[in-house]
Amino acid sequence: MSRARRTPGPWRTARRRAAAADRQDAPRPAAAAGDPALGDPALGDPPRRVLFDAYWWDRGPFSNRSVQRALIHHWHERFPQDELVLAVRGGEGAVPSDLPPGARTIGTRLYPHALSNAVELGRLARTVHADVVVAHNYTPVGRVPAVTFVHDVMFRDHPEWFSRTERAYFAPMIPLLRAADAVATSSRTEADRIEGRSGRPVTPVGLGVPRTLTDAVPRPPAGIDPGLPFALCVGRLNVRKNLEAVLRAVPLSARLGPEAPLLVVGGAEHSGVAPDLPPGTDALLASGAVRLLGAIDDAELAWLYSRAAVTAFLSRDEGFGLPVLEATHFGSPLVLADTPVFRELADGLARFVPLDAPSGDVAAALDVAWGTTPDAVLRERLLARYEWDRVVERLRGLVP
Template sequence: MRVDFLAEQVCSRVPGGTGRYAAQLLAHLATSASGEDLHLRAVVGRPCARVTDVVPRVRTIGVGGPVLARLWERGLPPTLGPGADVVHAPTLLVPPVRKAALVVTVHDAVPWTHPDTLTPRGVSFHRRMAERAMARADLIITPTQRVAHQLAELLDPPCQVQAIPLGVTPMPVPPDAPARRVGLGIGRAPYVLFVGTREPRKGLDVLVTAMGHAELSHLDLVVVGPIGWGDVDVLTASNQAGIGSRVHLLGAVSDEDLAAVYAGAAALALPSRAEGFGIPVIEAMAHGVPVVISDDPSLLETAGGWATISAIGDPDSLAQALVSATSGSAGMTAMVAGAREHAGELTWERAAQRTLAAYRTALGRA
């Protein structure tokens, strides 16, 4: 089976969770290729070390980034497919395809359910490309059953929609983790951790307000992740909430530093207004960190009952959930142990094997 895997998101300036998905799935598919009848080729717009370091066979199509997105949004070349049996678009950057089965991963339904949390351009692009994917794909992959159900209700795709959970990226805690945290500017105070792109749907405004509650005054807030769109000014909001001196904005960090930051966290908070999966949830669980999430249905599915829940958009609810998560109670200790076991079942190896099975299903349909 010859598979062309579109790896453009891996090379993006802000890869985000979809970039993590594409990179890890590509790497584990490449590992699977040695024991399978699989001939895997990555497709990128421009040469990209993040891809060539992982996959030996790479096709460069000569145009990438926003230009490629505009071309494919209009259904224009470059066309993928000839020379492959299956083409996998791991995001909604969906290419024109001929003479091959098309598999597309749709990570969430946010452009329909929460369009106000995206740019108008982002809403337009994702809706248009998703509708094209529904019409042309031989199989759709989603990260949760919740997203699969949403797509069925919103777009009624004629092809099979299969939920394949994402995996935990192995991130061993480095032996110099305390020194790394100091180097990143994190002090000795216990801290609540947020991991993700700084954009409106992530609920950072709710988290900052919650951290202003008196019961949480002993905790700092560490924010890891790049700046997205929407002018989410965490520092100004923190100063207005009276917690500016307790907030540490780290930006994007290496996996080694991220492991060190997870290892020192009192809790992870992901109070998103909408998600498709929520990779930081299972990463934190794998590191034995208590997790607090909003009651977004996809986050609830990802957490599997092993997180403390707060109401979407409610700082008081979030504050109380954080108090509970950082209490050190026997009940919380048991929850953390269960969460670590739950995260251990979500591996990229398993996701890759299920994706390979999806390719075979799509090929049989094409």
């Protein structure tokens, strides 16, 4: 509440500050011959100096960190001629971990992310003489080329899923898109929503399974018997993820129970409005038919995906739905909510249940999918369509 009341002043001054910085008009220095930081033009594409929004590089919502890190690492590998500069949180003393080779950093000071991007990124781009800024959600204002990747704007369609503070924090996202040279998102479904809300053309570029997950050495979470059969749910504990629909199905399933539990991965941090768990949840937890694992690491998540008898993801809405792609990579059968974005991702590959399906129907879908093998052709087609090299190629193609 207090943060929402304090932010309007800086928002109103953002354009004035950016315009003042513009007047400095600092020229970009010429590259020295053979400068490895500027790449080898013989590689084909002209080299670019790219300032990346890396606000969530080391802390913040897990999904944000995962996407930012994967995007930047794969950009470096796919376009080694580009010079990468990461705008990281914490000022000049910030020492981020796991940087791509040759990348350098510049610190941001403002909080929250929205204010930092709008006010600071344009100035930092001029400081490092960047050719373009690649931002997440919030576009820098001022005279700087910018490509903005928007994760989703469902807060406009479903404000009831978000707290008042969250809604105030997200509010500048759509107006700031007017300053972007190009707008991208993960799915065609989400692109349609952003276009409808902003009036801007939006390019879907996809997402990919993080390499930290695919390369992890699988390890069972603490307290989980390696021989235990189980169903899996992955996602933050909030009302949008619709965990309660799966919980209501557990007592009606012929498969699920204390000897074959539902394992739930995810925490409540950065999660919005909490879910209303159905009556009987305490009894399910006490019996062991449902186990809440909280936040786990990539090795544990890889183990769970690769051994789950079925993965259920009944989220009411998503911009993309990365767990669908992750579960598919590891070969887990899927039961999904019948929503447009999930149809876009996994039509023909998953079993779908309506959002308002009776609990018995959800239980039946879980039982039918239990232990099955996804169609190999459709699985490979999905994974080939959504891989990080293709994502960064599409995104770099938007650079002005």
